[in-house]
Amino acid sequence: MERAVQLLAMVDQFGGDGLGVSELARRTDIPKSTVFRLLHTLENSGAVERRGEHYRTGPLFGTHLALPDDPLVAKVQTRLTPFLSVLYEQTRETSQLGVLRDGELLFLNKLHGVHRAHSPSRIGGRAPAHATSLGKVLMAFDRESADRVCASELVAFTDRTITDGEALRVELAKVARTRIGVDDNEYVEGVSSVAGVVMDAAGRPVASLALTGPTTVARAGYEQLLLDVCARASAAMRD
Template identity: 45%
Template structure:
């Protein structure tokens, strides 16, 4: 019996797509680029007519899903609000709770700093502050990356045996010539990270990019997130290790205190002074 499933937008021509398909195609194109794009260029890339693209962009703009900058368009702030909820309230709370510590790390380094969490075998960047020196990096707030080739990812996998073995089972694909792809060498690297409490990305995720990362330890001595400092591959990553350790320690204390406060019975810990 032939399948009655509707064709997916990826395999459908513009004529077969619904208005929702077309709108999502426009959003995906905007998401793939870090700059504003004009309606003519968006129409060309999506295969839509210019009039259709313009009409749909107007609807998306009214709903704050895209913003107009002159005659060009970019993703809107409403999408960011939605995106922060993709990985659940825990990631959102961590983002808000640890923002002051991320800012402290930035002030100590003036380099690009990240806050990330582990999601299955990937890491998700939940916050980022750009440094003074422009560095090409695949990291964006809300973006996912394979954990095995990033500093923050290795800092978290080192303390999560099941996730680390799952990542190895999926295959340690070489993203650059420096990526650790041998399971034995990768496990040895995770053992070193557990012993020293610090992880490095030496151009393993992207050429020209290096970073140093540490886990943020929550209740029970288990990591809940990771912080990193990133810059060009020639920067002295080890120089930032003391600042990272200090900020991660304070961030961990904040997480543990918040957890204890939320678990305390109503009224405890809030007795006014005599």
């Protein structure tokens, strides 16, 4: 049982990408034959699922939800996931990709970092735009969405969540100047994130990229890296 738990924890760390049998054996120091046997058992229970040669967390844990059947969503996920990987490789922090849909943040991808951020986000899931760095940086450049959210009831998730519409407008004006959104323990206590915005050829916000982790992530100096990666991601969306 202990080895199965260790294996499942390792699979979960790598989100939608998953890991192959050999890599799982290397990372957990469990014999390859044992890893293969345990994966078979975990797969039968729905705890993991196989995609090609890789295994990822399965439907038992609801890690992934169906994404909208939207060509733009598919384009954003395909073109921007490589830039998500760049953020992960440069920082080893949890990296996330999101878009705004109906005043909420929709997560399109997530790569788990070495610091386990106990965030409820999952691919295909949604989160409140006003309490997330990804949502803030998108609203800062989307007046219609910002007006809708600022006029709505802003739910408090921690004692640091902005719950006043006018205070949120002030925050969004600051984000528009810096092009960086910050969630400092506003959605989940003990978890922070910083995000940058990705623009299309017309200068409209199409997605945001974020680094998420312990409280220190919001103060780790990742802003310039995000700006640089988001600038390159914006160029990729103009083709």
